Amino acid sequence: MEAGPPGSSRPTELGPCLSGQRGADQAASASLQSAARAQLGRHPLAVAAVLPAGGCGERMGVPTPKQFCPILERPLISYTLQALERVFWIKDIVVVVTGENMEVMKSIIQKYQHKRISLVEAGVTRHRSIFNGLKALAEDQLNCKLSKPEIVIIHDAVRPFVEEDILLKVVTAAKEHGAAGAIRPLVSTVISPSADGCLDHSLERARHRASEMPQAFLFDVIYEAYQQCSDYDLEFGTECLQLALKYCCTKAKLVEGSPDLWKVTYKRDLYAAESIVKERISQEVCVITDTKEDNKHVSHLLEEVLKSELNVMTSDLQETQKLLSILEESHLSILYPVVVVSVHFLDFKLVPPSQKMENLMQIREFAKEVKKRNIWLCGLLISYPQDEQKLQESLRQGAIIIASLIKERNSGLVGQLLIA
Numbered sequence: 001m002e003a004g005p006p007g008s009s010r011p012t013e014l015g016p017c018l019s020g021q022r023g024a025d026q027a028a029s030a031s032l033q034s035a036a037r038a039q040l041g042r043h044p045l046a047v048a049a050v051l052p053a054g055g056c057g058e059r060m061g062v063p064t065p066k067q068f069c070p071i072l073e074r075p076l077i078s079y080t081l082q083a084l085e086r087v088f089w090i091k092d093i094v095v096v097v098t099g100e101n102m103e104v105m106k107s108i109i110q111k112y113q114h115k116r117i118s119l120v121e122a123g124v125t126r127h128r129s130i131f132n133g134l135k136a137l138a139e140d141q142l143n144c145k146l147s148k149p150e151i152v153i154i155h156d157a158v159r160p161f162v163e164e165d166i167l168l169k170v171v172t173a174a175k176e177h178g179a180a181g182a183i184r185p186l187v188s189t190v191i192s193p194s195a196d197g198c199l200d201h202s203l204e205r206a207r208h209r210a211s212e213m214p215q216a217f218l219f220d221v222i223y224e225a226y227q228q229c230s231d232y233d234l235e236f237g238t239e240c241l242q243l244a245l246k247y248c249c250t251k252a253k254l255v256e257g258s259p260d261l262w263k264v265t266y267k268r269d270l271y272a273a274e275s276i277v278k279e280r281i282s283q284e285v286c287v288i289t290d291t292k293e294d295n296k297h298v299s300h301l302l303e304e305v306l307k308s309e310l311n312v313m314t315s316d317l318q319e320t321q322k323l324l325s326i327l328e329e330s331h332l333s334i335l336y337p338v339v340v341v342s343v344h345f346l347d348f349k350l351v352p353p354s355q356k357m358e359n360l361m362q363i364r365e366f367a368k369e370v371k372k373r374n375i376w377l378c379g380l381l382i383s384y385p386q387d388e389q390k391l392q393e394s395l396r397q398g399a400i401i402i403a404s405l406i407k408e409r410n411s412g413l414v415g416q417l418l419i420a
């Protein structure tokens, strides 16, 4: 079973206790939390977030709006919500979706146990959706749990890889400047075409930046800007920072962001996002070793070979049960499929595989059962020849298969029995 909570490099969810890793993560998260308290001031600022998620994802070219497209069988928007929920000082998260997607969104919130989420109906453009989200925060509506924040973060729901440090930077900058936004170096040069479709001029790439998200604003600044906003800007605008400048004379502070802030727009972006998620959640593997004497030696050999493929954390049977109960209690597998590889060693010369097959085939039924809890189980039969060199080869094959199962997370292999 591969352990290790999902998502960013500093997971804070409950999860299997990894020896050194967890300690480092907790330290990193604690230092961010103390930085947040220091930078946001002794009386912590009231910070809320608005996530526009009311688009139809036309450029994605599929019927499902891209914010609901699956990554490892979980909707893209759920990853973004998880990233924001992890930030303790964001008190409310307003998600703006179309009326027709309201029920879908509610089911996602319930299934993945998202917290601090309020839903608001989208507008026909991104700016109108964001404006609706701000209105929900501005008006102390009756029996509405939302209250007006001092700072509001605006972040596209289709930008799942947002970390606490960039959120803290834009919020801190917005507190001082009134507005702030993440930027990235341009990859392509920006050109301006003339009316006849030829090049009029090009912009000096080094002197320009791409505007990304997250952005943050003093709530009163951005709310005022949207209230003054022309219909043309609401209809065709794409830049919130520009609204703050145009309508409130507020020059946003620009904050260099990480390469991970990109927006999922085209289908290739979805493939890239899934690869990044797989890579991030496959950093550790937990080897569950049989404590019976005759298998202990070969299990140890497998761990050694696995170390060349992945970071290996070893565990014995008792630890296995503890890990499994933590998994059950922490609902870790709700957010990400947990891969469990049940490894068996067999000297094919002494024991014909067919004799062992029967009880190994039980894996298929058991796998069907645990898949309901998002645990992806498959079996691996490793040849255990007496010849040391042949044993090393089959262990190497076994390690390659295990690493691939964890990194690739192919649900088609769930319940299968593979042989190395």
Ligand SMILES: Nc1ccn([C@@H]2O[C@H](COP(=O)(O)OP(=O)(O)OP(=O)(O)O)[C@@H](O)[C@H]2O)c(=O)n1
Pocket: 051, 052, 053, 054, 055, 056, 057, 058, 059, 060, 066, 067, 096, 122, 123, 124, 125, 126, 127, 129, 130, 156, 157, 158, 263, 264, 265
């Ligand atoms: N009327 C709209 C349009 C867009 N968005 C949201 O704004 C974010 C960024 O917009 P974009 O990438 O353009 O999304 P879509 O408009 O869905 O994409 P497309 O332009 O390809 O249709 C997305 O999270 C999208 O859901 C929104 O809340 N309301």
Ligand SMILES: O=C(CO)[C@H](O)[C@H](O)COP(=O)(O)O
Pocket: 126, 156, 211, 212, 213, 238, 239, 240, 241, 263
């Ligand atoms: O990068 C951004 C600057 O705030 C916006 O996400 C981007 O402009 C949205 O544009 P579109 O919705 O057309 O992709």
